[in-house]
Structures are given as C-alpha cells and as structure tokens.
Amino acid sequence: MEHARRQYSPLLAVAIGYSLIVVTIWMPRSTQRHLFWFDVAFFLTAAILQVRATRFEWPRLRVSLVIAGLGVLVAGSILYLGTILGTVHPLFGRPARLLHGSTYLIWAIVQQWIQQGFFFTRLEQFLARGWVASFTTASLFGLAHLPNPVLTPITFVGGFLLSEVFRRYRTVVPLGIAHGLVGLAIALAVPDAINHHMRVGLGYLMWHG
Secondary structure, eight states: OOOHHEEEEHHHHHHHHHHHHHHHTTHHHHHHHHHHHHHHHHHHHHHHHHHTTOOOOOOOOOHHHHHHHHHHHHHHHHHHHHHTOOOOOOOOSOOOOOHHHHHHHHHHHHHHIIEEEEEEEEHHSSSSSSHHHHHHHHHHHTTTTOOTTTTHHHHHHHHHHHHHHHHOOOOOOOHHHHHHHHHHHHHHHHHHHHHTTTHHHHHHHHHHO
C-alpha cells in the first residue's frame, strides 16, 4: 500500500496542479484574480518542498548560450516574417515597453519552472520513458493554451523541445529566456485579431479588441 501511494503521488500532484491552472484560465477575470494567488501559493509551496528532492544544475555557459541563441534565432525569424507581412505592432498594455518585456521574461522563466520543475519531473517519475514524459508535459502545456490558435500548437511543439532539453541538462533559466524571447516575438508579430493579446481560455473568447 505504501509503495503504491508513493508510486502514484507524483501523478496526483500533476492532476491537482493542472486542474488549478485549467480552472483558473477558464474563470471570469474577477474570479481569476483570487484563484491566481491560490495557484501561486500552491506552486510556491511545491517549489520549496522540491528544492532538496530535485536535481537542478546551474546553467552551463555553452549550453546557456546555445539555448539563448536558438531563442534569438527563432524570435528573429518570427519578427522578420512579421515585417514582411506587415503585421508587426507595439506590445499591448499600459506598462512601458522595457518594463513589459522584462516582466514577461521573468514570467516565462516561472512558466518553465512550472512546466519542467513541477510537471515534467513528476511525470518522469511516473512514466517509464523520458521522451514520453516530455510528450505528455508538452501536451498538457499546449492544451492549457486552448483555444488560442497560435499559442496552442506553438506551445506543444516548443514545450516538447524544451522538455527534451531539460531532460538532458536540468536547467530552467536559459529555457525561460528562450521561451520569453519567442513569446515576445509572437506578441509583436501576430495580429491581435488572431492572437487576442496572447490570451488563453475564457479570456481569449471574451476578448473584444
């Protein structure tokens, strides 16, 4: 009984964490504000409890430069294509562009910890093969971005690739930087009429322009 409990506890944690995320993104904005802080408390507690149990490594310079460089390359390609198509536009929202961009980069690093440090590591414990854990993590990450037609496929493909990199190098910060750069490029290059200000869930459906 104790062995079975230990075996399935990572899956239970994944189910609880993912349910919290899905419920939050599909709630009205007024309710989301309250649920957001509940989610923060849950994942922050999980991070504190996980510090000693999970093997993370400081980013190796060469690996970090390659990951960040690929992020720059992909982001630059998206912006270049947006320039050709004439769809590049300023970032949405009230904050200054530098503040907005830097805040998003921090948020992208946090998202990578949630994706890799919380979901992937637990799925890896439960599933027999690492690439299956990467695929499952990416699937959850992509589905969480429904019904956004841009972010859903990109986060699935990107999520799988980033999980595979994490599986080999166990580092989060470079992945978060690459994630943030690509996300900012998408926000700048994809028309708001399609992307709805990078919103997902109910927020995407309720967007009015």
